[in-house]
Amino acid sequence: xxxxxHNIKLRVPEPEDIETLVSWENxxxxxxxxxTTIPYSRFEVEQFILKNQNDAFQEKQVRFxxxxxxxxxxxGTADLFDINALHRRAGIxxxxxxxxxxxxxxxxxxxxxxxxxxxxxxxQQIYANIxxxxxxxxxxxxxxxxxxxxxxxxxxRTPHNFLDELFMQKLNPEYHG
Numbered sequence: 001x002x003x004x005x006h007n008i009k010l011r012v013p014e015p016e017d018i019e020t021l022v023s024w025e026n027x028x029x030x031x032x033x034x035x036t037t038i039p040y041s042r043f044e045v046e047q048f049i050l051k052n053q054n055d056a057f058q059e060k061q062v063r064f065x066x067x068x069x070x071x072x073x074x075x076g077t078a079d080l081f082d083i084n085a086l087h088r089r090a091g092i093x094x095x096x097x098x099x100x101x102x103x104x105x106x107x108x109x110x111x112x113x114x115x116x117x118x119x120x121x122x123x124q125q126i127y128a129n130i131x132x133x134x135x136x137x138x139x140x141x142x143x144x145x146x147x148x149x150x151x152x153x154x155x156x157r158t159p160h161n162f163l164d165e166l167f168m169q170k171l172n173p174e175y176h177g
Contacts, residue, residue, distance in 0.1 A: 088124035
């Protein structure tokens with residue numbers, strides 16, 4: 001899928017993206033936002049790119065690279081994960097590399113991935129799990145129409161303490177007006 005917006009586009013990873021994805025996946029400074037606790041090998045990333053881009057419902061995930069529309073430079077990823085065909089829902093995750101944050105790219109990526117989820121996959125809802133201390137992401141998802149529908153207390157372990165995690169959810173307006 002090459003979904004375009006004014007400043008960015010989403011596209012599926014290609015073999016030439018392997019080194020970029022390996023460096024991002026192995027950046028321990030952002031592991032706290034997901035479930036990764038060990039590095040990925042180049043082989044594992046290569047296999048993911050070559051094998052796991054066929055059917056979002058079969059693979060239960062889809063990953064896009066976020067690229068600048070002007071020059072195709074990769075600046076992050078947008079993921080749908082835990083895609084559930086029966087209940088028509090998926091989790092959503094967005095990662096923008098540090099030097100491109102706070103420029104509106106995450107907002108555009110969220111709009112594009114939401115459009116894909118609702119209009120191409122016909123999902124009924126999407127959700128995000130956000131650390132309670134991540135005020136920028138909380139505001140991003142609130143502004144995009146996500147509701148805070150729960151808090152998982154002391155859910156995320158950090159080196160210093162445990163953090164709460166917010167459950168934010170958005171229903172497809174075509175299903176729920």
